[in-house]
Amino acid sequence: MQLETNEVKETPLLQASNLVKHFPMKRGYFGEKSYVKAVSDLSLTIYQGETYGLVGESGCGKSTTGRMILRLLEPTSGSVRYRGKEVTHFSEEELRSIRKEMQIIFQDPYSALNPRKKIGKAIQEPMSIYNIGDAKQHKEAVLELLRKVGLQPEHYDRYPHEFSGGQRQRIVLARALAVHPAFIVCDEPVSALDVSIQSQILNLLEQLQEDFELTYLFIAHDLSVVRHISDRVGVMYLGHLVEEAPTDVLFSEPLHPYTRALLSAVPEPNPKKRRERIVLSGDVPSPINLPSGCVFHPRCPQAIETCKKEVPILRELAKHHRVACHLI
Amino acid sequence: METSSVTMVGTGSATPPMHHAKIVVNRFFANRLAVSGSILVLLITMICILAPLLTSYDPIEMNVQERLKPPSTSHWFGTDEFGRDVFTRVVYGSRISMGVGFSVVMITSVVGLMFGLYSAYYRKLDNFLMRINDGLMAFPAILLAIAILAALGPKMSNVIIALSVVYIPTVARAIRSAAITVREQTYIEAIRALGGKSWRIIWLHIAPNCLSPLIVQATFIFAYAVITEASLSFLGAGTPPPEPSWGNILNDGRTIMKQAWWMTVFPGVSIMMTVLGLNLLGDGLRDLLDPHTNKAKK
Amino acid sequence: ANHSSQTNEQAEVVPKDKNELRVALSVSPPSIDLVKTSTTVALQVGWHIFEPLVTLDKDYKPTPMLAKSFEVSEDGKEVTFTLREGITFHNGKTLGVEDVIASLNRWKELSPNGKTALVGATISSKENDKVVITLEKPSGTLLTSLAFPQQGAVIMPKEVIDAATEEGVKEYIGTGPFKFVEWKQDQYILLEKFADYKALSEPANGLGGKKEAKVDRIYFHTVPDAATRVAGLQSGEYDFADELPYDNYEQLKADPNLVTVVAKPQKYVGLIFNKKQGLFSSAVARQAVNAALDQEVIMIGITGNPDFFRLDHSLMFAEQPWHSDAGKEKYNQKNPELAKKLLNEAGYKGEPVTIITTKDYDYIYKSSLMVKDHLEKIGVKVNFELYDWPTMVSKRSDETKWNIFFTGFPTYTNPVQTLYLDSRNKWPGWYNNPEMDALLDELRHTIKFEDQKAIFDKIQTLYWEDLPSVKLGDLHGLAAHRNYVKGYQYFMDSPFWNVSVQ
């Protein structure tokens, strides 16, 4: 343990092992089927009460991972264990029972609410899905939730379009909280928001985590945000988890060349600190034709021959610090 | 100075300056064409409802002594070849034309909504339903209607059935494409994440969001139904006489267009006004409710 | 018809082509094999191509056509026809007795008219130019039946008949003044002048006498839409059009370029009862309906113009020698009170009476509308069912589906041809009165016209008492042609021989 602030909680809440997701793509009528290899052999463990940040560039499979964990998407293979229970093969009914405990918040607060449902009804909906309480209790519970997320009781009867993005994100949170979940996947919850609103939501998330003892899987592409909110961070590249470490460790001693490039590419709001950047050449390759060996090798400034041939495995180098790279 | 991050100041100002519904209403009234469309439709609906009060003649009873009289104060639109008052027939004809149109709209909306929603939601069903849909759409509307009517016999109820069969695919298709868009929305996934069952997703979340395209579509279907009913009756395959419908009044009058212009002009103008009204209304509603639908696919 | 068109200066309209006559017909015939089909359009085209042995003169009496002469034996059981010499078919073949025998046999086999007329008859030839029809019983109606143009006993070459299939003959080869050239379905049938036609020398008389093709070509266009026929006629697209709507009469009459024709006698309209089932199996109920009718109002309702109908009770037209006064008092009673009483007597309880009708024939539709009105006025509940023609035909063959329908009856050449009177025809309505059947047979086997006429009086009396149908009135047709069409005369239908374009 290097840093006090970064103590790692030890009770696993959720364990995903060897998750794979291939989306079939039809090309031509007689052409062979090809696959978008969105997530490849990804394993991660989330401990009770922590915030696990997942970062990576657009299209690297972050959302897909989040949705597989909630079984909003069926994994091609791999398994998910929640509180030690294997949920991968749960039936629709069994799933409903654990869905109460696992919730998700999406990036786009504008499309996450049914435009034709009043806010009150939207927040109350999970209660009627699970038949919790009667109408009066519902209303009380909704008002309480509204208060919790910093909205007013008079918002109960309004429609989503009357709210700003930040407020909608609060509503979505309230709805997710209505079933008292233990675990929430936050899929880029602030990236659609204005800078000045972003901090409001981040603070709220932290507040709620404290109040409700929540565990978050926090997906984002903004490294500063991830750094701010997470206890541990996983870095994804092209469907692979390339590095995972407690936040401070990752940001101070990144090991994987991709993580390093990523960190150095973040523009710093300080004109005096114009750092030397590692500018990666080229674009992220297509997930349909994954590069051989290490998926990062075509852009890696330090790639060696082995990288082209062998797939690096994720190795634990220090406690909780895992890296998938041949060079380390 | 710390602020608790949970409370928000000035939440009141979150409300947009004007309530959404009010904007919609304003926007509608700003659209002069849509307003005139709805006035026309309203007017014709009133005529339908008040038909017996508007005229003292019987639309069917004949009076051969009075045949083919030009418009006058006692017969505003003249009389037809059986001496029936054309105004009365046109007024009562509105009941048939609008009644057929309205019934067709109701049936196509309900059935089309069901087909559209289910085929959008269940992919396997989709393939099957859409094949049937494509098959039915491959028939030219009028021909299909003529064939169905020939099979069922000319009765008003059969006209409604035939036109419904003709237009259900159109509605189903519009609903389906709207529903597919809605299905992909995040809020549907959110309900799934909350554990909502299929029926809840389909009927409580997808369906209400397909209502705008449905309403717009329904208005146009109404207009088509009125025209098609008229065309069918004109061909002698629609509403059976002596019951007056605009199409069959026109049909009766077409051979004597030159001598008895009133027999073709008045029902013709009635059809035009009604269809115009409905189209204007539909256009207005579309601009209002459904601005991004691909208009080609209506 | 009007000829007072000279007032209009600019209207010096010239025909498109003097050698061509363009006729607009209302329907397309299924075939012009006259023996096979009874539709009037088939006749309209076909009688320019085909000719019978005998035909009708202007008094509706048989007169020779392909036969030079005919002779009826004393006992009326044998009729001998002597063929004209040097007649050639359109294919160049000379007319011979074998052609006549083959044709008459086919007629006997296929046409209902022939079937009754030639029942048990044998047809043989005598010498080289004589054909003999030998009958089992004497017949007073054979000649008129042979002369009846519809499904007429026309003569075709034997080879053509031999080659004919169930669908009809494969070639249209006749002896008439025009020959068949081309048939474009739903467009036109084209006939052409037959150069080798050998006309009779006697002046034209009805369908008989001298026939001459005065134009090189006749186009029979199929124009089902009446408004289109009218417009086409007015714009000069067609030279002649028939089955025109009565309401166009004034307009057409006022057009200086046109000559209107009131075609009479053409047909009469009849209301047919279902006598097998339902209310009208009772004669009293039928009488009630007859009592209720105001035929004048009905006929006005159909035509809108007194020029187009004639109130007449007789089953044969006034122009024909058969015309009879019997039963006159029962016609056009307009007595709703009596009707109600009779209805009561027949035990009517308010059950609906089904009228089946069609819009495909305007007069049928209008008659049924008018009668419906009359029936409702005497308290009959009417169930009005409108179908297209084929559906109506199929409904009317089912006795459970209807009580009343309407149809028109053509100009018969003798009363025996009246379909619905004879129970053996099993014609819809299924009239079955042995007394009527006996009278018809008696008439058939009676030879002298005066005797026949007496029997017909009885038939007509019985008709008006028993009412297998109710005759509504004579209905004339409206046709018109451009004023440069000369020599046109309506008789039975529109013959275009002896018609020229100037």
Add this chain to the structure above:
Amino acid sequence: MVYVPLLEVKSLRTSFSTELGEVTAVDGVSFHVNAGETVGLVGESGCGKSVTSLSILRLFRKHSGTKLGGEIFFEQKELLTSSMNELQEIRGNQISMIFQDPMSSLNPVYTVGNQISESIMLHQKLSKKEAFEKTIEMLSLVGIPSPEKRVNDYPHQLSGGMRQRVMIAMGLCCHPKLLIADEPTTALDVTIQAQILDLMKGLQEQLQMGIMLITHDLGVVAEVCDRVLVMYLGQIVEEATVEILFENPKHPYTIGLMKSIPTIDGKRGEKLHVIEGMVPSLHQIPAGCRFAPRCPFADEKCRHHSPDLIGVGDGHKVRCWHHERIGIGGGNGIAIGNQ
């Protein structure tokens, strides 16, 4: 000879007529851009950054009810009153624009080569073949690998980064004197963003053009800009060189903005600073200082009287009644100076 800036915007005012009445999206904006200089324009979504940039070239739809006021001088030529023909001479030739979303900003039905060479043929009067060669040259300049193949690609066949490079190539193909880049990297990932920013910087040095960079990312501003304009609700609230602005911001909004974003090497584990409330709608512009409803320092004066943009030395300008009292204090809060 008087020094004239490359672009000088004076009291620009742009308003639109909407169903809810006229809205003024840009209200009295003045600034200038010198040759070879990069000026950043930052602000939250909807504050009028894009409208400002579009107003310079008058890129609004006809009949859209847009009203433009003020003056815009480009090399002493007034753009707002010049004719359409004159303007078309300048557009794409002397002033180029790059837009945020490279996918929707490229015409999907023409190849990228076609779209770039079109501009070259128009402004440089080159033949089709020459223009095509020039296009390939430009594509390789912006770092597209095997440009001679890529010219024949359609936009959808390229990745986001490549599309943005095509946009840049298109913007630079006629060597403009001024490049207006409206959030050129917002749609891109950080590693690609770094590439594009590098590229732009490099090209600016080569071609000596003025750049007006619109963004909402203060990090980007700090990295590439020389001077910064901060906009809030249609007005410029602060203007300074990049060093001064980050060192000593004066406007409460700027300060709040800087404090509320987590930084990659700031302290962790603390609550973030929050700017309360949200940007009001243009239909409800607050009376007085537009930031007053959200400003922790606002007093009666702020709520009733709107401040002007006043210079505080070193080209630093602020629109705030209390700028003298406000500055960044220690810790996470904002301190009020003496008084």
Add this chain to the structure above:
Amino acid sequence: MGGYLLKRIVSLLPVLFVVAIVDFIIIHLTPGDPASVMLGSQATEEELANLREQLGLTLPIYTRFFQWIIGILQGDLGWSIFMDMPVTEAISEHLGPTLSLTILAEIIAILFAIPLGIMAANRRGSWMDQSFMTFAMLGISLPSFWIGLNLILLFAVQFNWLPAAGYQPLSSGIVNHLKYLIMPAVSLGIMQGALIARMTRSSMLEVLGENYIRTAEAKGLKMWIVTYKHALRNAFIPILTVIGLSFATLIGGAVVTETVFNIPGIGKLIVNSVLRRDYEVIQGTVLMIAAAYVFINLIVDILYAYIDPRVRYDKS
């Protein structure tokens, strides 16, 4: 492309099969039969029964269905009872007029609609836009038969400039051909023209608001290049859809127009055949129209690919 085409054609088969079944069922549910039409009103029951027997109308329905389907699979559409000729021949005899009519109507529609639509879009809100669009609105509100009747009344009966009805094939001379077709084509084309004009306008308006149009303007391109090069091609896809649909609608609409103008086309053939219960003609013709509809859609799809490279690459 070849594979794509094949795939499309294969996917049409189920549609056509549905059409065939529906077609057959509806027609055979219809009461009445061809015999009654062929024999006329004076026919006796016996004659009718004989003829029905001869025509094979007494065979069980499924036998007839299979006979028909087997025939079709062998490329034989059947035999017209009434016209006594193969259905294919009947169709080919009636095809010319309908083709001429619909093509002419479509040409008239497109010729006017697209330029007017573009003009209206470019001058959005002007009096020109408003009057064009009001006309277009009227155009889609007028039943074509009513337009047809009024045209006849005006140009044939009143002025006597044009023939009231009928048809002359192209072989009779182009002028003659057009003289007969112009009125029906106009009355048929108005509604489609109006639809296309409206579509053109709204599609153009939509495209003119796209970012790439702004890019094109920012390049300093002239307005007309922006409109015709950059906007129109993008706007054309929905317009093309409407044109494709309109062709299909025209074939259907031709039923009414052909009746009004007495044009011996496919529509007329069907209506007549329904009235004559000429089963195999109806079945064959409807099947053919459905195939034509499906085929037109196919062509439209191919044209999409030609216009829009995205479609091209997605599907190949």
